[in-house]
Amino acid sequence: VNQSHIILQSVLPTRPHLLYYAVDMAKEFFLGEYEQIVLLAILRLEDSAYGVSIQAEISSCTGRKSTPGALYTTLERLERKGCIASRIGEPTKQRGGRAKCFYRLTKTGRAQLVSAQSAFTRLLSGLDLLRDTNG
Amino acid sequence: MDRANAAEWLLCQVMSTERASELVGDILESRSNDRGTRFWISIASLMICFSWRTILGVFLSPLVSMSLALIAYIFFTALGGNSYFRPDSTAQMYLFGISILFWEATVISLVRFKFRSPYIAVTLAACLACTVTTYCLFAAHGFSIITSVVVIFLFFCASKRLRLRSLGALLCTITISWLTAYGLSEIDHDPRSIFSALSGLMELLVVPFVANSSTSFFCGRMLNEDKAGN
Numbered sequence: 001v002n003q004s005h006i007i008l009q010s011v012l013p014t015r016p017h018l019l020y021y022a023v024d025m026a027k028e029f030f031l032g033e034y035e036q037i038v039l040l041a042i043l044r045l046e047d048s049a050y051g052v053s054i055q056a057e058i059s060s061c062t063g064r065k066s067t068p069g070a071l072y073t074t075l076e077r078l079e080r081k082g083c084i085a086s087r088i089g090e091p092t093k094q095r096g097g098r099a100k101c102f103y104r105l106t107k108t109g110r111a112q113l114v115s116a117q118s119a120f121t122r123l124l125s126g127l128d129l130l131r132d133t134n135g
Numbered sequence: 136m137d138r139a140n141a142a143e144w145l146l147c148q149v150m151s152t153e154r155a156s157e158l159v160g161d162i163l164e165s166r167s168n169d170r171g172t173r174f175w176i177s178i179a180s181l182m183i184c185f186s187w188r189t190i191l192g193v194f195l196s197p198l199v200s201m202s203l204a205l206i207a208y209i210f211f212t213a214l215g216g217n218s219y220f221r222p223d224s225t226a227q228m229y230l231f232g233i234s235i236l237f238w239e240a241t242v243i244s245l246v247r248f249k250f251r252s253p254y255i256a257v258t259l260a261a262c263l264a265c266t267v268t269t270y271c272l273f274a275a276h277g278f279s280i281i282t283s284v285v286v287i288f289l290f291f292c293a294s295k296r297l298r299l300r301s302l303g304a305l306l307c308t309i310t311i312s313w314l315t316a317y318g319l320s321e322i323d324h325d326p327r328s329i330f331s332a333l334s335g336l337m338e339l340l341v342v343p344f345v346a347n348s349s350t351s352f353f354c355g356r357m358l359n360e361d362k363a364g365n
Contacts, residue, residue: 051161068177069184072158088153096139098160101153
């Protein structure tokens with residue numbers, strides 16, 4: 001099944017409109033660089049992936065400081081695309097009685113991530129970039 | 136109201152309640168030692184990130200809708216001369232105004248909800264139908280054919296649950312916009328009054344603003360509710 005159709009079905013609860021099919025068929029769905037970083041961070045954190053921990057994981061692994069705006073819009077976009085799913089945790093006093101929202105990768109998200117990383121690996125093969133940098 | 140509740144209320148205006156609560160909780164947790172300024176900068180940046188499309192749409196849609204109305208006028212005048220557009224006809228002028236509002240709603244929806252939104256199907260159908268009907272109102276036999284096509288098209292668009300809600304949001308928007316326009320036109324008709332000189336300008340500025348704000352409010356709420364319901 002075309003990946004874009006899976007996403008479309010998750011967005012539209014009823015039978016999709018012909019107009020959307022026409023647009024969707026012409027449009028392929030790819031993950032952006034930051035989206036891949038966020039998905040990898042969620043994967044690394046396993047069951048404890050929520051906004052603050054994802055931000056910290058990205059910062060420690062990449063040295064890149066994520067702004068809340070960039071992170072949460074990306075999380076929302078990934079959820080809309082069906083790459084991640086969320087569940088509400090327990091409220092804590094430290095958060096003013098507000099609950100955490102934990103994220104996990106879905107099958108679609110994992111498949112997209114594998115596809116993107118495979119593309120990177122294929123592009124890197126034979127280039128020896130890491131050896132050149134270290135040497 | 137403490138700063139966390141105030142921030143949550145502000146964020147609720149541009150996103151769902153659950154998301155707003157989660158974000159405020161995350162900011163409180165990660166910035167517990169920060170002073171107020173850093174907290175409010177984070178809230179402001181989140182608000183901008185989640186609402187810039189709406190803000191852009193509010194400013195862009197009147198310009199685009201007016202331009203499209205002008206293009207349609209030039210096209211239909213070139214096609215049928217003066218017989219297709221009669222500014223003295225009240226019905227045609229109402230249709231003209233409604234078609235501008237529909238175009239505005241379409242532009243703001245495209246910017247805010249992107250192409251896949253079911254709202255686009257309704258507004259695009261409505262604005263195309265309304266514009267064509269405006270200019271073909273006095274064309275022989277044209278009106279009856281167009282009316283049938285419009286009814287079938289709108290029925291098709293509204294046949295799905297989501298689109299029915301979208302149509303409801305659109306009707307709310309149109310009603311509010313026209314009530315605003317009517318209210319403004321009733322302020323003062325005395326030509327010597329300063330209100331009279333300003334009323335035309337106010338209608339041009341206030342009506343599109345009300346139309347756009349109510350469009351984004353109603354559609355945002357209705358589509359969010361639907362998303363949450365699924």
